[in-house]
Amino acid sequence: MKIIKGILNYLWEAVKESIAQVWTLLGFFIAWLTLTGTAQQVVGVATVVATFIWLATIPLRKED
Amino acid sequence: MTGTKTWRLSLAAILGFGWLFLVPYDAYATCVNYIQSQTIAAAYEGDTEPTVHTMDTCSGDDVSYQIPIATTITFDGVQYSNIYATTNSVITFGQPDGTYWTYPSTPSISLYSMDWFPGYANQTSGLDIYYSEGGFQLNLNMVPFGNWNAQPSTVNILVAITNTGGLAVSYSYQGPEYQNLRTGVRLHDGSIVSLEEWGATQVSPTAAPTLQAEPVVDPTASPEPTPISPEQQQAQAAEATQLAADISSLNNLIASINGEESAEEVSPEPEITPEPEPTEETVPDPDVVVEPEIITPEDPRFPDDTDGQNEQDPSTNPEDSGTSDEPSENQEPSPGPAPQEEDTSQSEDDQSENPQPSEDPVTVPDNNSSDNNSTGNSISEDELKKLNKLIGANDAKLLAKLTDSQKEQVADALGIKSQEIILVAELAQSNPAVAKALESFTEKAKQNADAPMPYTLADAVTEAQTEQFLADPIGALTNIDLSKVLSPSEWGKDMTDDQREKAQEVIVPVIIASNIVAAAMTRRI
Numbered sequence: 116m117k118i119i120k121g122i123l124n125y126l127w128e129a130v131k132e133s134i135a136q137v138w139t140l141l142g143f144f145i146a147w148l149t150l151t152g153t154a155q156q157v158v159g160v161a162t163v164v165a166t167f168i169w170l171a172t173i174p175l176r177k178e179d
Numbered sequence: 180m181t182g183t184k185t186w187r188l189s190l191a192a193i194l195g196f197g198w199l200f201l202v203p204y205d206a207y208a209t210c211v212n213y214i215q216s217q218t219i220a221a222a223y224e225g226d227t228e229p230t231v232h233t234m235d236t237c238s239g240d241d242v243s244y245q246i247p248i249a250t251t252i253t254f255d256g257v258q259y260s261n262i263y264a265t266t267n268s269v270i271t272f273g274q275p276d277g278t279y280w281t282y283p284s285t286p287s288i289s290l291y292s293m294d295w296f297p298g299y300a301n302q303t304s305g306l307d308i309y310y311s312e313g314g315f316q317l318n319l320n321m322v323p324f325g326n327w328n329a330q331p332s333t334v335n336i337l338v339a340i341t342n343t344g345g346l347a348v349s350y351s352y353q354g355p356e357y358q359n360l361r362t363g364v365r366l367h368d369g370s371i372v373s374l375e376e377w378g379a380t381q382v383s384p385t386a387a388p389t390l391q392a393e394p395v396v397d398p399t400a401s402p403e404p405t406p407i408s409p410e411q412q413q414a415q416a417a418e419a420t421q422l423a424a425d426i427s428s429l430n431n432l433i434a435s436i437n438g439e440e441s442a443e444e445v446s447p448e449p450e451i452t453p454e455p456e457p458t459e460e461t462v463p464d465p466d467v468v469v470e471p472e473i474i475t476p477e478d479p480r481f482p483d484d485t486d487g488q489n490e491q492d493p494s495t496n497p498e499d500s501g502t503s504d505e506p507s508e509n510q511e512p513s514p515g516p517a518p519q520e521e522d523t524s525q526s527e528d529d530q531s532e533n534p535q536p537s538e539d540p541v542t543v544p545d546n547n548s549s550d551n552n553s554t555g556n557s558i559s560e561d562e563l564k565k566l567n568k569l570i571g572a573n574d575a576k577l578l579a580k581l582t583d584s585q586k587e588q589v590a591d592a593l594g595i596k597s598q599e600i601i602l603v604a605e606l607a608q609s610n611p612a613v614a615k616a617l618e619s620f621t622e623k624a625k626q627n628a629d630a631p632m633p634y635t636l637a638d639a640v641t642e643a644q645t646e647q648f649l650a651d652p653i654g655a656l657t658n659i660d661l662s663k664v665l666s667p668s669e670w671g672k673d674m675t676d677d678q679r680e681k682a683q684e685v686i687v688p689v690i691i692a693s694n695i696v697a698a699a700m701t702r703r704i
Contacts, residue, residue, distance in 0.1 A: 135697060135700065136697060137697070138693035138694070138696045138697040138700065139690070139693050139697050141689075141693055142686075142689045142690040142692070142693035142694070143690070145685060145686070145689045146682070146685070146686040146689065146690065148641060148644055148645055148648065149641055149682045149685045149686060150674070150678075150682050150686075151606065151610060151612070151640055151644070151673070151674055151678055152609075152610065152671075152672075152673035152674055153660075153663045153664065153670050153671065153673055154670055154671045154673075154674055155644075156659050156660065156663065156664050157664055157670055159656065159659070160659065160664055
């Protein structure tokens with residue numbers, strides 16, 4: 116029960132954080148569209164990785 | 180303290196990354212793309228039980244899929260372990276080849292090939308590959324590229340692999356008889372022979388044989404040439420290597436022309452094979468139905484391969500030009516001291532095929548002068564379109580024929596530097612969006628003639644990428660070449676200066692603005 120509640124809390128936080136970052140993500144998406152070749156791929160991969168790191172570390176940031 | 184923290188960290192890690200392990204790698208895949216086909220082909224080593232496998236490809240324009248084969252096969256006396264089927268109805272040996280306007284320079288079999296687009300009109304799978312230890316079968320269902328409402332055509336190709344590695348090809352075609360359909364076999368010596376001469380059999384579409392799960396016992400009437408001696412085989416391999424080196428040196432030549440450092444350069448005169456390697460069955464008699472074709476830029480057919488007949492072969496195949504003796508129109512002794520264009524033999528022959536240099540000034544810039552016509556012959560829209568297509572095709576041989584002034588004009592129209600033409604040509608090969616952008620640039624530039632900023636190739640590429648993303652979001656996001664991503668020294672090298680500049684102009688303000696908006700929105704929440 117506690118675990119489920121924890122997960123639900125996390126998901127809610129993740130949704131809020133995602134919404135808060137949607138403009139940043141939009142910026143990166145436009146950057147990705149504007150670039151070509153390796154630069155585009157690097158930006159795409161970096162954006163996805165950074166997004167997951169951001170979402171995965173929500174609990175850490177809440178700590179403080 | 181640590182308990183809670185650890186628990187939270189674990190939870191975060193699971194929720195953050197765990198899905199990666201839960202979602203199957205190909206959860207979104209409904210078809211096999213060309214990269215996956217290579218993986219499948221590499222893994223295929225035959226079956227314990229005779230089985231016919233199916234590969235439902237994602238089709239696409241000018242795409243080559245690797246065909247899984249369980250053994251090496253022999254084509255024209257050379258052994259191969261890699262075979263590719265292209266969506267233009269061509270089987271290529273050794274390497275993929277996206278050539279759509281003529282016969283590929285790669286050893287290959289073209290069976291009713293042209294610039295096809297499989298699977299468009301009727302939304303069925305355009306290219307299905309069936310494979311087994313006994314060979315492979317290709318079923319193509321397609322329309323000509325750009326002619327989306329055309330009646331779909333069907334090509335069925337069955338390639339049986341004999342127990343000695345030989346090939347027996349039968350094929351059928353059903354559909355309109357387009358003028359520029361190509362049927363023929365490109366051999367290692369660069370010559371093209373007809374399918375019948377090579378040994379392929381045309382069958383009725385209604386009586387098409389089906390793929391067997393096991394290799395057939397070598398039928399004496401195999402279309403494969405009878406085995407040749409190791410020396411001959413080596414000679415052929417050496418020829419193929421020489422050809423590859425020639426092509427590469429031509430590319431270097433163009434680069435050096437653009438870099439203004441010409442000088443030495445390639446030895447254009449590639450060994451004139453003393454005798455064209457008599458592989459028993461070649462019998463290249465001159466009346467072959469399918470004759471080599473080259474579409475030079477001046478060829479009215481070149482840009483919009485609408486009405487193709489007597490196409491000619493830009494195959495970048497120096498030796499066939501060297502040996503091929505079409506004496507006729509071929510003079511043009513390339514007197515030129517023109518150090519850069521050093522294309523003695525080969526350049527002659529493409530010039531030869533279009534004896535009427537009349538109607539298209541852009542084209543054959545007369546190989547003896549690299550910049551002799553720098554006088555204001557500005558490039559027309561139509562010519563620009565042709566040249567863009569030439570760049571998109573990355574035809575080194577023809578690109579080398581552009582004079583400096585022509586390069587400058589094209590580059591100017593595209594908003595790039597003339598030295599970047601080769602870069603764009605290479606990029607067009609690896610990035611379909613760039614190829615499309617080049618093709619459609621002229622029209623789009625016309626539409627945007629009134630734009631406050633000059634419309635350049637960078638804009639067209641961005642538009643093409645956006646269209647590509649909207650058409651196939653998953654494909655656009657997953658088509659990543661990790662080897663390049665992991666080589667920081669390569670990052671950004673494949674962009675033109677204009678593209679970089681435009682990216683800067685867009686990205687920096689967008690990210691700053693989006694962060695400001697994000698901060699404002701977050702406060703409100």
